[in-house]
Structure formats: structure tokens, C-alpha cells
Amino acid sequence: MGNFEPVIVAFCCHYCAYTAADMAGSMRLSYPSNVKIVRVPCTGKVDTKHILQAFHKGADGVYVAGCLEGDCHFKNGNIKAARRVARVKKLLSEIGIEEERVEMITMSAGMGERFAQTATDITEKIRNLGPNPVKNIRDGQKQPA
Amino acid sequence: MITAERKPMEEILECINPYNRILLVGCNECVTVCAAGGRKEVGLLSTALQMAFMKEGRTLEVKEITLERQCDPEYVEELITYIDQVEAVLSMACGCGVQEIARRYATKPVFPAVNTKFMGASERQGVWSERCRGCGDCLLGLTGGICPIARCSKRLMNGPCGGSTKGKCEISPDVDCAWNLIWERLKALGLEKKYEEIMVAKDWRPSWHGGPRRIIREDMAE
Numbered sequence: 001m002g003n004f005e006p007v008i009v010a011f012c013c014h015y016c017a018y019t020a021a022d023m024a025g026s027m028r029l030s031y032p033s034n035v036k037i038v039r040v041p042c043t044g045k046v047d048t049k050h051i052l053q054a055f056h057k058g059a060d061g062v063y064v065a066g067c068l069e070g071d072c073h074f075k076n077g078n079i080k081a082a083r084r085v086a087r088v089k090k091l092l093s094e095i096g097i098e099e100e101r102v103e104m105i106t107m108s109a110g111m112g113e114r115f116a117q118t119a120t121d122i123t124e125k126i127r128n129l130g131p132n133p134v135k136n137i138r139d140g141q142k143q144p145a
Numbered sequence: 146m147i148t149a150e151r152k153p154m155e156e157i158l159e160c161i162n163p164y165n166r167i168l169l170v171g172c173n174e175c176v177t178v179c180a181a182g183g184r185k186e187v188g189l190l191s192t193a194l195q196m197a198f199m200k201e202g203r204t205l206e207v208k209e210i211t212l213e214r215q216c217d218p219e220y221v222e223e224l225i226t227y228i229d230q231v232e233a234v235l236s237m238a239c240g241c242g243v244q245e246i247a248r249r250y251a252t253k254p255v256f257p258a259v260n261t262k263f264m265g266a267s268e269r270q271g272v273w274s275e276r277c278r279g280c281g282d283c284l285l286g287l288t289g290g291i292c293p294i295a296r297c298s299k300r301l302m303n304g305p306c307g308g309s310t311k312g313k314c315e316i317s318p319d320v321d322c323a324w325n326l327i328w329e330r331l332k333a334l335g336l337e338k339k340y341e342e343i344m345v346a347k348d349w350r351p352s353w354h355g356g357p358r359r360i361i362r363e364d365m366a367e
């Protein structure tokens with residue numbers, strides 16, 4: 001596990017976190033390549049199933065990054081996303097997987113630094129947690145599709 | 146609708162532990178509406194169970210299917226295509242659906258994945274509450290459309306009891322006193338007189354006290 005490189009899926013809202021990622025790029029801030037971004041029109045579009053599926057397919061960590069509270073372009077998509085993340089946390093712990101592997105994060109489009117910092121912090125946290133126990137088994141058999 | 150809630154994962158996992166191939170069956174009716182056992186919940190539970198097995202170094206094959214109605218033989222028949230390919234069935238429908246599967250597929254073990262709770266209505270998004278106990282002799286016409294059997298904690302016929310406080314039931318400040326609701330509603334309807342009528346002791350024979358019930362429509366039954 002010494003040089004374990006976690007795979008992290010970040011569901012990023014087009015209006016904030018995704019733009020913040022761009023901003024981080026133009027500010028030449030580097031963040032770990034472990035983070036794979038999935039752009040969504042709003043974090044309210046991220047379903048419980050999508051998050052769980054990411055883990056099922058072998059992600060070591062997942063986070064959902066939406067707008068600051070009160071700033072959602074679709075009124076309350078970020079609030080809904082936060083609740084779904086909470087539900088996934090519960091589900092994960094029910095099947096014996098660390099709930100810290102999934103988080104809800106909020107930021108605005110201008111927060112390039114926060115985006116980079118979050119990506120770094122989460123990658124570090126997941127690295128310390130070790131690989132997703134489900135992935136371990138999966139890798140022993142066949143690669144996820 | 147009939148409401149239900151998913152069972153704790155631990156209990157579900159214990160039921161299916163001896164098997165490696167299961168059929169996970171949802172229902173498109175009540176349990177879909179109360180977000181307990183529709184197509185979406187089937188997908189979620191399926192993934193979670195597979196992950197739980199993988200964690201233990203095992204594989205679980207899950208065939209997911211959501212029937213139009215699990216309490217109707219014609220839909221349950223649809224499982225015939227898959228039933229021989231699995232070792233057990235896990236149902237996300239209410240108890241009626243689970244039993245229909247058990248009746249039709251006599252040699253296949255079937256387990257409930259949800260706890261069936263009550264007949265109720267949506268209070269608001271994500272909140273359901275009990276409204277009817279199926280007593281078999283509806284008296285809503287006497288009580289302003291509010292059921293004292295399902296909604297009064299003591300099932301009083303001539304309430305309220307002395308515990309009714311500021312419109313709330315004595316069991317909890319979060320529970321409305323059904324008899325207070327009845328009174329307010331009768332008042333709004335100008336039917337206070339109805340409240341004065343003493344209700345006679347209820348005959349519970351049409352209810353569950355008379356053994357398992359059945360409805361026969363002679364113009365339809367074959």
C-alpha cells in the first residue's frame with residue numbers, strides 16, 4: 001500500500017466547482033491527477049445511485065462539489081445533493097465501508113484555490129484510508145468495466 | 146398507499162448470506178411512491194449488496210426486476226423466466242407482494258427486504274403518516290373525515306381523553322390529537338352536533354378480529 005494512488009471521482013457543478021477547476025488551471029495551481037472530474041449541470045442531478053456506482057466500479061473516494069449555500073442556480077440542488085451524500089454515507093457504513101470516503105463540498109466559481117486545496121486534502125485523506133475494500137477484491141478478479 | 150421502509154442491511158445480508166444468485170424484485174406501486182421498493186431502490190440495494198459481498202471476497206449475482214404490481218398474479222408470473230436461474234428471491238414490495246411470490250413459486254425461498262408499515266398518506270416530501278387501519282367498517286362519515294382508529298393513540302371512539310393538550314396527543318408533542326382534529330373539523334363544518342352523539346362500542350368483526358378477510362365480487366369472480 002506504500003505507493004497507493006487513490007482514484008477519486010468528483011462530481012462538479014458546471015456553475016461553480018467545475019469553473020473553479022478551470023480557474024485553478026488558469027491560475028497555474030496544481031492539484032493531484034487522482035481526481036477525475038465529472039461535470040454535472042447541478043449537483044442536484046447527482047443521484048445516490050451514481051455515487052454508489054462509482055464505489056462499486058472501484059473509486060476509492062467520491063466527492064460532490066456544488067455551489068455555496070443559497071447560491072445554487074437551480075435553487076436548492078446543492079442542498080438535495082448534501083442529503084444524498086449523507087444517505088450514501090449511511091449506506092456505506094451499513095456495509096462496512098468508511099463513510100469518510102464520500103463528502104459534500106461547496107465553493108463558488110471564483111475559488112480556484114479552494115478547488116485545488118480541496119482536491120489535495122481529499123486525495124490525502126483517502127490515501128490515508130487506503131484502497132476501497134471493494135476494489136481490492138475486484139482487482140483480484142477482473143478490472144472494472 | 147401501503148408504506149414501507151427498507152430493513153437494516155445487516156438483516157438483509159443475513160437472509161441472503163447462503164446464496165450467490167438472487168432475484169431482487171421491486172414493485173411499481175405503493176412502495177415506489179414511498180421510496181422504499183421501486184426501481185430506483187432496487188438498483189441501489191442491488192449495488193450495495195454486491196459491494197458487501199465483494200468486500201468479503203464473494204460475488205453476488207443480482208437479477209433486478211421491478212414488477213408493475215407484486216400483489217397481482219399476472220405480474221408475478223413474469224418472474225417465471227428468471228426464477229430457475231436464481232437460488233432465492235429478495236422482494237422490496239410490501240408483505241402482500243412477498244406472499245404472492247411465495248405462493249406462486251413454491252420451491253424458491255423468498256425474503257422481504259422492507260418492513261411494511263401502514264396505510265398512509267404523504268404529509269410532505271419524504272414524510273408519510275398513518276391514516277387508516279382497514280377496520281372494515283369505515284366511520285369517517287361520523288368523524289369529519291379523520292380516523293380515530295388509525296390516528297388516536299388509544300383508538301378511542303368518544304375522545305378526546307384527558308391527555309389532549311393544545312391540540313397534541315399525550316404520547317408526543319409531535320403527534321396531533323386525532324380527537325382535537327375531529328372536533329375542529331366538525332366545528333368548521335358546522336356539525337358540532339355530531340360530536341355530541343355517543344358512538345356505540347365498535348363491532349370489530351369486520352376488522353382483523355374476525356380472522357383473515359376476503360372480498361368476493363360475484364359479478365367478477367370466476
Ligand code: SF4
Nearest residue numbers: 277278280283284292
Ligand atoms: S374508520 Fe376504519 S376504514 Fe375508516 S379510515 Fe379508520 S380504520 Fe380506515
Ligand code: SF4
Nearest residue numbers: 297305306314322323
Ligand atoms: S390525546 Fe387525543 S389522540 Fe392522544 S390518546 Fe388522547 S384522544 Fe387519542
